Every structure is written in C-alpha cells, then in structure tokens.
Amino acid sequence: MAGHSKWANIQHRKGRQDEKRGAAFSRVAKEITVAARMGGGDPAFNPRLRVAIDKAKAVNMPKDKIENAVKKGTGELEGVDYVEVRYEGYGIGGAAIMVDCVTDNKTRTVAEVRHAFNKYGGNMGTDGCVAFQFKHCGQMLFAPGTDEAALMDAAIEAGADDVVPQDDGSIEVLTPPNDFLTVKDALEAAGFKPEFADVTMRPEVEIELAGDDGARMQRLLDVLEDLDDVQAVYTNAAIDE
Template identity: 45%
Template sequence: MSGHSKWHNIQQKKGKIDVIRGKVFTKLGKEIIMAAKNGGSKLENNAHLRDVVAKAKSNNMPLDTINRAIKKGAGELEGVNYEEIVYEGYGAEGVAVVVVTLTDKKNRSVATVRHAFDRHHGNMGAAGCVSWMFAKKGQIIIERTEGMDEDEIMMIALEAGAEDFNADKEMFEIITTVETFGQVREVLEKAGFEFASAEVTMIPDNMVPVSMEGAAKVQDLIDTLEDNEDVQDVYYNAEYPEEFEG
C-alpha cells in the first residue's frame, strides 16, 4: 500500500468532490455510458455497470442522472460517442503517469494532455512506456474510525474473495482482482461499511520517492490533468514526503 501518499490522494479527491461535484458527475456519467454501451443496460447482467453505478451512488449522484446515462449508453437516448484513449508519460523526478481519457475529440485530448506534461516538468511517451509498472486491481478504502475491529474487517474481506488487506492508523485498504471486486464490495457494503473509495484502479508495483519540490511539481501535473474535461483517471507512482501538504 502506498500509505500516506495514497491517503493524501483520497482526502484530496474527496475534497474535490465536495467543491466541484458537477465535474465529478460528468466523469461518472461518461463511465456509466461506456459501461452500458459495452455490456448492456441490465445491472444484473453487467458487472462493470453495477460497480460504476455503485461508485456513482457513493458520490451522491442523483438516480435520474444515473438512469439517463445508462439509457444513453444503451442507445435508448441520444448521446455523445466517447472513445477511451490511454496516454502515458513521466512527471518530475521520473514519476510514471498513466492518463485514461474518455473523449469525443481525440485531437483535443492528446493536445491538452501533452501540454499538461510539457508545462509541468514532464514528458508524454509512447503507449506502453510506463503502464507495465502498474497492475489493474480492485481497491477499496475504508476510513478507520473508533471502535472498528481490524480483524473482523480483514476476515470479511478475505472470505469474500479479497486478495490482500493492509491497514494503518488512518485507513484499511482491501485489494481484489478485477473479477472479484464487485462481490467483495457488495459483501462489505451489506456488512454496513462505508467506503472512502471503491474502484477498479491501477496500482503501482513500486513507489518512487520524490523530494518536496518534486512532489509539488507532480501534484501540479496531476491537478491539471484531473481538471481536464476529457480525463477520467490519472494513475501515478509518486511517494510524497510525509510533510507534503499538496
């Protein structure tokens, strides 16, 4: 587990949701549209759609907005035709960065992503240049609160099919395969646990420690990319200094 850096990122992401919820809803809407387009509109037959809808609900996305996105993806309502394009590159101090976009204008997305790398002391590389450093996994983050039984959470998660369990003083991290993510999430949800984050993500095999200056440069790049309307997710392997505030 990337420890403090990961928790810092989760806290920051939660803050962004509170401040710019409309932008988050736009990103989630695109994800729902693509899930429905690729696997159909029936939740019971589309595990990916179930997971994305659960993620949307956890972010308080209105049900009618979710349903409209599903219908657009299934072709029942007119919608934009999005294409998923993944860009890769390096940030300051050799940090690996993977950028997942959903866009209806490829030329716009590649230009804005490349500009973000150039502007923030990085460089965009060829497909595959850094993605091999990451593993696609399900990741569930539960904020630790008083009275929580670490052993109980670990046993529930592992018995449900989780692959790994990590804990520190601020959070519990449950790692799953992509295939078992949905069932583990549902079991924990039914057991009454709330998630700071629950998603299929790309987890770095190794973290790259960066200086305070490097952390600031990397975070500026990540913030710029995440503010891009075409960008869905940004994955990176920077390990920030403990004292870095972001």
C-alpha cells in the first residue's frame, strides 16, 4: 500500500508481518502453491514461483514447508484447490482499495471482505471500479542514504523503467512485471539490496489522508490485511504519519 512516507509505510508493514509470523507462513504457502500450479514447480522457469519462494525465505519459512507447498501446487501432494479473486472498493475520503485473495471458498471470502469494508468506513465496489488507478509493475524500495546516482546508473543499465527519489530520502525503482527479477538480481549483484521488492499494483496518483481520516484508513487497511484469505491490499491513500 502507498503512504505519505514510503519508508515509514514499509516499516509498518514489515513490523506487522513480524508480529503475525504464522499468518505470513500461511499466506506465502498459498502463493507458492498457486504459482506452482499455474507455472510449474521449477522456480528457474517460473518467475512468479521464485518471487513467492523469496518471500517465504524472507519470513524464515522452513525449507520443508516451502517444498511441500510447491508439491501441492504440482499435484505431488494432496492440497486444497485454491482460486485467486480480486475485490475493489473505496476507503476513507474515497481512496481506492484493491484486495487480492486466494481462497477455497469465494462465498466466505467475499462476505468477510465486504464486512470489513462496511464496518470500518469503506464501500465495496464493482469489478474494475478502481483498477484503472493502479499500474501493474515491479517495485523496489531502497533505504534513505542509498547513493542515488550510482543506483540510477545501475538500474538504467539493468533495464528498469524508472528511478523515483522520495521526499523521505528513500529511492524507488520501477520495472516491467516480467523484468522484475532480472533487474533485482542485477541491482543486488551491483551491491544494492532493496528493503522491499515485489510485483505490485502501484497507484498512479495518491490521495493524502491525515489525522483522524488517516487513522481510520489505516485501521481499514489493517483489518483487510488480517483476513485469512487476503494476500495483498493496495491503495492510493498516502497516509501522513
């Protein structure tokens, strides 16, 4: 999700993931299973699977759990038949929200997502109502203090779309979705390790929210992210910390 300070926002997200390690394992395992089912079990030939495995390693998911999740996706082990679904809606001040889910029961999932929107001041919309406000892309965020000129040179050479310095001192590197891993590998080889890296839905224009509106929006986003079937929540709200 976006934020007035991208750096502070990423730290908030990482802190919540650390607090909920068990939920993170379940979420990543689902992503690995779906990725393996769609593109095969070899991460060398399945970029989405490799991204999912990288996420699993980032939360210290045990190797055997990663391997079992892959095998469930390829059919080597019996597993749940998951489907992907996206819900769209509006939060505080009309800010756009997209919620990506992986579920074995869409009836349950849509009811939980709708309840969260309604209870915490949002409104669930129709398919496509806010998707046009986001761009599908690879996104990497580098810590304040990173050498901007050197990172820009390395990113351009690696094939990045854009390098965006942020007001908080962090630096954002954007890539086409299919080139995300290639650029990330090249930057890491050049000595630039991102604090956050994922293929995401990035808002084209942000809506700033502060004070009570910002707090209410953050609460809505947190509640949505805590739902068992939710994989990711995207918003164009820039919440002033």
